[in-house]
Amino acid sequence: MRYTIENKQPLPQEYCDLRKVAGLSPKTLEAAEISLPRSLFAVTIRDGERLIGMGRVIGDLGCFVQIVDIAVHPDFQGQKLGRVIMEHVMEFVKTECHRCAFVNLFADVGFLYQKFGFVNSVKSQGMYLDWSKV
Numbered sequence: 705m706r707y708t709i710e711n712k713q714p715l716p717q718e719y720c721d722l723r724k725v726a727g728l729s730p731k732t733l734e735a736a737e738i739s740l741p742r743s744l745f746a747v748t749i750r751d752g753e754r755l756i757g758m759g760r761v762i763g764d765l766g767c768f769v770q771i772v773d774i775a776v777h778p779d780f781q782g783q784k785l786g787r788v789i790m791e792h793v794m795e796f797v798k799t800e801c802h803r804c805a806f807v808n809l810f811a812d813v814g815f816l817y818q819k820f821g822f823v824n825s826v827k828s829q830g831m832y833l834d835w836s837k838v
């Protein structure tokens with residue numbers, strides 16, 4: 705592979721930029737600075753210095769774990785980089801998380817996750833806080 709893959713956090717600004725260009729909901733620099741150091745795990749893919757892909761795991765390792773920020777820059781999509789990111793994420797999950805852990809994600813694209821063992825929730829409905837209501 706001609707790209708550099710590292711198990712480390714991206715910088716807050718490049719994280720914000722990648723989320724935006726990949727079409728994920730935008731995050732402020734301040735939020736990213738709070739969030740990134742609290743990750744359990746992160747993987748980045750770089751083309752030279754440029755961040756072109758990432759994935760992150762958050763949670764408590766034992767009971768609840770969430771996979772977030774799976775993103776590949778549009779110029780580099782379709783080259784199996786999303787799969788590589790998920791392989792690194794799942795290696796961490798399988799080796800570091802307790803088998804009791806409820807490992808979950810909000811999937812915008814189911815095709816990427818089903819092959820790694822994720823299934824649709826049938827019992828519970830995913831919900832999130834609408835900040836305008838509180």
Ligand SMILES: CC(C)(COP(=O)(O)OP(=O)(O)OC[C@H]1O[C@@H](n2cnc3c(N)ncnc32)[C@H](O)[C@@H]1OP(=O)(O)O)[C@@H](O)C(=O)NCCC(=O)NCCS
Nearest residue numbers: 726774775776781782783784785786787810811812813815
């Ligand atoms: C989703 C995303 C991370 C995938 O990254 P990618 O590098 O383009 O994906 P890959 O090339 O690694 O493809 C991964 C697999 O999905 C398949 N795939 C890709 N696009 C597909 C599509 N539209 N429909 C069905 N399968 C698809 C590939 O064939 C590949 O399968 P394989 O590993 O069995 O061969 C990337 O498109 C992205 O960043 N999208 C915008 C942000 C986003 O939606 N993130 C997910 C939030 S939950």
